[in-house]
Amino acid sequence: xxxxxxxxxxxxxxxxxxxxxxxxxxxxxxxxxxxxxxxxxxxxxxxxxxxxxxxxxxxxxxxxxxxxxxxxxxxxxxxxxxxxxxxxxxxxxxxxxxxxxxxxxxxxxxxxxxxxxxxxxxxxxxxxxxxxxxxxxxxxxxxxxxxxxxxxxxxxxxxxxxxxxxxxxxxxxxxxxxxxxxxxxxxxxxxxxxxxxxxxxxxxxxxxxxxxxxxxxxxxxxxxxxxxxxxxxxxxxxxxxxxxxxxxxxxxx
Numbered sequence: 001x002x003x004x005x006x007x008x009x010x011x012x013x014x015x016x017x018x019x020x021x022x023x024x025x026x027x028x029x030x031x032x033x034x035x036x037x038x039x040x041x042x043x044x045x046x047x048x049x050x051x052x053x054x055x056x057x058x059x060x061x062x063x064x065x066x067x068x069x070x071x072x073x074x075x076x077x078x079x080x081x082x083x084x085x086x087x088x089x090x091x092x093x094x095x096x097x098x099x100x101x102x103x104x105x106x107x108x109x110x111x112x113x114x115x116x117x118x119x120x121x122x123x124x125x126x127x128x129x130x131x132x133x134x135x136x137x138x139x140x141x142x143x144x145x146x147x148x149x150x151x152x153x154x155x156x157x158x159x160x161x162x163x164x165x166x167x168x169x170x171x172x173x174x175x176x177x178x179x180x181x182x183x184x185x186x187x188x189x190x191x192x193x194x195x196x197x198x199x200x201x202x203x204x205x206x207x208x209x210x211x212x213x214x215x216x217x218x219x220x221x222x223x224x225x226x227x228x229x230x231x232x233x234x235x236x237x238x239x240x241x242x243x244x245x246x247x248x249x250x251x252x253x
Contacts, residue, residue: 149176154199156187174241175229181248182226185219188252203227215251222251 140146147155152164161184168177186206190197195209203223210216225244229236236244 152180153183156183156197157190161187172238174236174238175234177241178226178236178244178248179230181245181252182222182230185222185248185251189219218247218251222248 142158145151145155147159149164152159152161161180165177165180165184168174168180186195186197189195189206189210194213194215195206203226207216207220207223210219213219225247228234
């Protein structure tokens with residue numbers, strides 16, 4: 001029975017044995033190849049390269065005159081290291097704050113702009129103040145003379161007498177108001193050709209010219225009241241002015 005069993009298994013055992021022998025032979029071959037390669041690499045290791053020895057330098061004497069001529073004008077003192085204190089001082093000077101010129105010029109430009117604006121505003125303010133302080137009735141005559149209360153009777157046709165009248169009333173100067181009323185009457189009668197105005201004429205001259213006029217008698221009374229108040233330096237109260245003003249306005253039509 002064992003004989004027949006061996007014959008049945010023999011075909012399977014033989015290939016397995018062959019495979020095992022093949023693996024052993026293959027491993028043996030790889031170990032031999034590795035050993036041969038290792039021996040081959042070790043056999044090719046070269047020794048370190050050694051450079052040939054250098055020839056000794058030849059010393060050549062240099063003539064002192066030739067050396068002085070070749071090195072003439074050379075100053076090696078600048079290459080000498082600075083002393084510790086001097087080097088430290090120089091480093092401190094170099095490390096100091098540097099001036100920012102660009103920033104300074106920009107700052108000055110802004111400052112000048114602000115000053116220019118302030119100057120312009122000051123000029124404008126001064127002009128407005130001067131205009132406000134100037135008299136409202138300031139008028140220049142054709143001959144370049146400024147018309148004032150002192151020379152008002154000489155330029156009655158070149159100025160607005162009503163402006164002077166309103167200012168006199170506002171300040172309570174009733175005597176001046178009567179004078180301006182009288183000058184307005186002379187101007188009005190002159191424009192109506194009832195009399196001929198001239199700064200050289202007197203009030204008596206105007207009374208004579210108005211003698212035959214329908215308002216001659218009333219004009220004579222106005223002249224009398226005006227001379228009493230203005231030339232007589234009579235102080236006039238507000239009540240007295242209110243009583244006299246209607247007759248003055250009638251002469252103005």
